[in-house]
Amino acid sequence: MLALQNIKVVYGGAIEAVRDVSLTVPSGQIVALLGSNGAGKSTVLKAISAILDAEDGEIAKGEIVFGGSAVTKSSADQMVRSGVVQVPEGRKLFPSLTVDENLTVGAHLQEKASAEETRAYVFSLFPCLAERRTQIAGYLSGGEQQMVAIGRALMSKPKLLALDEPSLGLAPKVVAEIFAAIQKLREERGLTILLVEQNASLALTVSHYAYIMENGRVVLDGSSASLKKNPDVQQFYLGINADQGRMSMRDIKHYKRRKRWLS
Ligand SMILES: Nc1ncnc2c1ncn2[C@@H]1O[C@H](COP(=O)(O)OP(=O)(O)O)[C@@H](O)[C@H]1O
Numbered sequence: 001m002l003a004l005q006n007i008k009v010v011y012g013g014a015i016e017a018v019r020d021v022s023l024t025v026p027s028g029q030i031v032a033l034l035g036s037n038g039a040g041k042s043t044v045l046k047a048i049s050a051i052l053d054a055e056d057g058e059i060a061k062g063e064i065v066f067g068g069s070a071v072t073k074s075s076a077d078q079m080v081r082s083g084v085v086q087v088p089e090g091r092k093l094f095p096s097l098t099v100d101e102n103l104t105v106g107a108h109l110q111e112k113a114s115a116e117e118t119r120a121y122v123f124s125l126f127p128c129l130a131e132r133r134t135q136i137a138g139y140l141s142g143g144e145q146q147m148v149a150i151g152r153a154l155m156s157k158p159k160l161l162a163l164d165e166p167s168l169g170l171a172p173k174v175v176a177e178i179f180a181a182i183q184k185l186r187e188e189r190g191l192t193i194l195l196v197e198q199n200a201s202l203a204l205t206v207s208h209y210a211y212i213m214e215n216g217r218v219v220l221d222g223s224s225a226s227l228k229k230n231p232d233v234q235q236f237y238l239g240i241n242a243d244q245g246r247m248s249m250r251d252i253k254h255y256k257r258r259k260r261w262l263s
Pocket residue numbers: 011012015016017035036037038039040041042043044055056
């Protein structure tokens with residue numbers, strides 16, 4: 001459904017944030033994009049959603065293909081219309097608007113009847129939002145705000161939903177609820193999902209295939225089941241060490257990690 005071919009992204013004409021990234025998101029699957037802070041994950045999502053302009057970034061090389069057509073030069077609006085919708089990092093809600101109003105903003109391209117059907121679905125997916133529909137979004141908990149952000153994205157009837165670190169800063173119980181909803185979206189609505197996460201363990205559990213990025217490049221990819229069993233992934237991303245049990249990422253010297261991945 002979506003393919004990136006040798007994508008390079010440059011900010012301010014100088015900073016190479018993403019280098020030679022190729023990835024594929026097949027229709028109806030959940031694909032995870034993993035990696036530590038600064039790896040280039042959000043930049044990949046911004047390239048797909050065509051919102052790099054706002055940060056003086058540009059696709060300097062490569063092609064993006066969606067549904068069989070080259071969309072590398074499409075505008076942000078065209079991408080949303082063609083069905084690619086992103087839930088950005090930090091949720092980016094309208095904090096002074098209510099839950100209902102935030103959802104309505106997401107539906108601006110939809111017919112009223114279709115929007116109301118989707119709104120009902122959002123409330124069935126996240127029942128706690130139904131109780132809070134007239135409340136101001138800025139006063140909701142972090143988890144509820146993430147649910148509103150996902151709901152708002154759903155209101156524009158995406159074919160491909162790109163989620164940027166939906167678990168960030170949330171308690172495990174809320175994260176479990178949100179990941180259950182992500183799986184439901186694929187199963188019940190046939191949505192194709194590109195999931196950016198730092199929580200590798202969880203992301204590898206719900207996804208079919210995963211890519212791991214470091215320093216702007218994809219350093220490893222494979223089926224999520226195979227990556228979960230990979231000793232390097234276990235050590236560096238799942239915090240599991242064969243000799244000592246769980247260990248902290250902070251214990252691992254950066255250079256050693258680079259050497260391992262690139263060797
Ligand atoms: N607007 C920007 N201007 C300049 N550099 C940026 C900008 N946004 C991100 N970067 C740089 O690009 C790299 C990748 O960032 P990002 O895509 O946000 O990584 P991630 O989402 O994996 O944490 C980082 O080195 C970051 O500092």
